[in-house]
Amino acid sequence: MREILMILLGAVLINNFVLIKFMGICPFLGVSKKLDSAVGMSVAVIFVMTIATAVTYPIYTYLLYPNFAYLQTLVFILVIAALVQLVEIVLKKYIPALHATLGVYLPLITTNCAVLGVTILNIDEGYTYFQSIINSIGAGVGFLVAMVLFNGVRQRIEGNDIPKTFQGLPSTLIAASIVSLAFMGFSGVVEGLFG
Amino acid sequence: MSKLKIILNGIIKENPTLVLVLGTCPTLAVTTLAVNGLGMGLTAMLVLIGSNVVISLLKNIIPDKVRIPAYIVVIAAFVTVIGFLVQAYFPDIYNALGIFLPLITVNCIILGRAEMFANKNTVLDSLCDGIGMGLGFTLALVVIGSVREIFGMGTWFGITLTANLFDSMTIFSLAPGGFFVFGCVIALTNKLTKGRVLKNHQEGGCAGCPAAASCAALHGGESQCVKAGEKEE
Structure with missing residues (x-):
């Protein structure tokens, strides 16, 4: 239990995928303008990350390793792309309400480096199947936390008078820098709690 | 367009990192040292040239x-091969x-260059585009990496x-420094x-990119993704 909490909190706060590990920056900068799209995108990311890990982990462990380990990147990205399509079709058919909410974000996730990143990292870190799933959920929740927090920050920036050169992307990035700085304060917290 | 013009286009006018603002994740993540930026830039350039051709x-x-999906398979194959070469020769x-x-x-x-350029142009032009875009990406990474290394480590x-x-400012080597320096370099550009960066963004500079929906959403809210979100409401 303690180990699971450590992985989960570690993935959400300390090694936050967006703010510390720099994965999934594009949607982080792009979709964080509105709160509901930020939340929708994040929920879709949590969903896809978890399913992608659940599928790619056994594929790597039982099919690819050790003889075809070099096919990892190729197989993982194809599996993720196929999976996203499949999830979209299944949701559309059976849970139209959920499809209406998450549907628009699903195709964008295929080329999101956070999803491919988390599946490869789980293998690299040598996690067990269960630990991998927990780590994926944690990474997704970390994405959600970063998106929601950053949405708040962006709404504050919106109405301000920023020098022309810094308008738009530069000011957004500098704001992200400050949010990231805040997240660095979490380093050591988990060890402090459980260590 | 002459070949030289295509190459220069990628380095300056449509610099993929600083003007089109694509590939932000590696730009932020690996630029703690200038040499890592150079390595990442050249590796990506090789993949880009291969996949474009x-x-x-x-x-x-x-x-x-x-x-x-076909483009992704081609790109993933090149990434695997070039990854092995880097592992062997530059551990x-x-x-x-x-x-x-x-x-x-x-x-x-x-993926963006495959969709925007390689599938419409001749092999030779695509090769030049790969070289130009690759050099532009490398240049941007080396600049950002240099700033972070000089301030963060004094080297x-x-x-x-x-x-x-005097002591170096370690914060530049850490995650917040990455965002900050990237923001400042884009502001300088x-x-x-x-x-031009601003203008490009309002026009949706990478609208042709298949990943545009997720990454180009920052282009003044003109992306399909944000539009899709609005439609839904």
């Missing part, structure tokens, strides 16, 4: 409906790039610059090009 050769064979760079080496597969620059390509007279 192959996709341009296959442009009449790949059916339109499955072109994106230090391989270790420094870590997870971001396989993640070149989902770098929007590469440049491993050469000590400050003679250890904006200033030097008299607002």
